[in-house]
Amino acid sequence: MTVAPPDGDAERPAARRSAGELALRIVSALVLAPLAAGVAYLGDWPFAIMWILAGAGTLWEWSTLSLNSARTRAVAVGFATFAAAGIFLGFGYPGTALGLLAVGALAAALVCRTVAPGWAFAGLLYAGTIVAAPILLRGDDTLGLTAVVLLFAIVWATDIAAYFTGRALGGPKLWPAVSPKKTWSGAIGGTVAAVVCAMAVARVAGLPSLGAIGALAVALSIASQAGDFLESAIKRRFGAKDSGALIPGHGGLMDRLDGFVAAALLAALIGIVRGGLEAPSRGLLIW
Numbered sequence: 001m002t003v004a005p006p007d008g009d010a011e012r013p014a015a016r017r018s019a020g021e022l023a024l025r026i027v028s029a030l031v032l033a034p035l036a037a038g039v040a041y042l043g044d045w046p047f048a049i050m051w052i053l054a055g056a057g058t059l060w061e062w063s064t065l066s067l068n069s070a071r072t073r074a075v076a077v078g079f080a081t082f083a084a085a086g087i088f089l090g091f092g093y094p095g096t097a098l099g100l101l102a103v104g105a106l107a108a109a110l111v112c113r114t115v116a117p118g119w120a121f122a123g124l125l126y127a128g129t130i131v132a133a134p135i136l137l138r139g140d141d142t143l144g145l146t147a148v149v150l151l152f153a154i155v156w157a158t159d160i161a162a163y164f165t166g167r168a169l170g171g172p173k174l175w176p177a178v179s180p181k182k183t184w185s186g187a188i189g190g191t192v193a194a195v196v197c198a199m200a201v202a203r204v205a206g207l208p209s210l211g212a213i214g215a216l217a218v219a220l221s222i223a224s225q226a227g228d229f230l231e232s233a234i235k236r237r238f239g240a241k242d243s244g245a246l247i248p249g250h251g252g253l254m255d256r257l258d259g260f261v262a263a264a265l266l267a268a269l270i271g272i273v274r275g276g277l278e279a280p281s282r283g284l285l286i287w
Contacts, residue, residue: 032247032256033156040138040148045090048135052086055131057253058261061243062123065234070115077108078124082131089135094277101128130257133264137271140281146205147281150198150213151220151267155260157197158190158221159228165189179232187225194221202285212287216270220263227262231255 039050059078063071081104088097105124112120137151138144166186174182198217199210207213231254235243244252267284275283 033152036152037149040145040152043138043145047138048086048090051131051134052082054253054257055082055127057246058130058257059123059127061252061254062127062234063120065238065240065243066119066123067112067116070112070120073111074108074120074123077104077111078127080104081107081124082128085128086131086135089132089139092139094132094136094139097132101125101132104128126261129265130261133261133268136268136277137264137281137284140271140275140279142279143281143285146201146207147267147271147284150201150205150285151260151264153197153201154194154217154220155224155263157193158224159259160190161193162186162190162225175229178229178236182225182228190225191218191221194218194224207285209287213285216284220267223266224259224263227259230262231258 036050039046056075056079059082060071060075063074063078067074081100085097085100085104088094088100101124105121105128108124109117109121134148134151137147140147162182163186166181166183166189169183169185169189171183171185173180174184174187195214195217198220199214202210202213231243234254235241242251243254246252247256268280271280271282271284273283275281275286
């Protein structure tokens with residue numbers, strides 16, 4: 001007969017695992033955050049290349065999850081599309097780049113038509129957003145860097161504050177069927193932190209209309225959290241815990257960029273609607 005250990009003893013391994021995962025997350029963040037910020041500061045081709053590679057890696061993970069035998073075909077189409085779109089974005093032809101992404105998504109669906117054309121189409125658009133949205137925003141000569149820094153601040157503040165607030169306060173779950181650990185307290189804490197950080201960035205950058213920036217931060221924080229849920233739902237659909245194992249403590253690129261892709265898409269759309277393809281960051285930030 002096996003005697004069960006006391007509850008405290010049973011909980012210790014889980015607690016140690018949780019602490020170890022948190023330590024890995026912190027170390028990874030301390031490496032990745034300065035790298036992302038430094039490349040954002042450089043802008044131009046280093047920035048474009050970083051996001052082209054991030055999009056390519058994300059498409060690989062998406063295709064690995066959803067396409068099985070058709071993965072190679074979808075990835076080949078995606079890599080070619082991202083390279084071409086990135087070149088056009090880098091040389092200042094955003095309309096052509098966005099058109100290429102749409103054509104690439106249709107081509108991916110076509111080459112995967114006997115397997116999962118819908119997943120191939122959606123995967124290329126999802127990963128293509130990671131390529132296009134940051135490069136579009138950074139390409140604005142006057143406020144591109146400020147827009148990217150603001151976006152980073154909102155997404156990172158949301159992620160960090162939601163994690164720690166949720167662990168500290170607990171309470172009702174936000175959507176347990178999709179992500180059992182996320183709570184309303186974490187979601188609210190993440191949004192509040194995003195507003196504070198966004199307004200701090202806006203104040204330092206000398207942006208007008210801090211109230212509008214605060215409202216923008218709320219919208220982008222909610223989008224970031226929705227992106228997190230979307231990625232969780234995709235992983236649950238295919239029975240995966242993580243999208244990959246590239247980043248210690250985080251999993252794959254999709255796990256790390258899930259909130260960013262949704263927030264970046266919304267930011268780019270707002271910027272384009274208000275400022276056009278030539279000045280999306282001014283459209284995003286000047287109210």
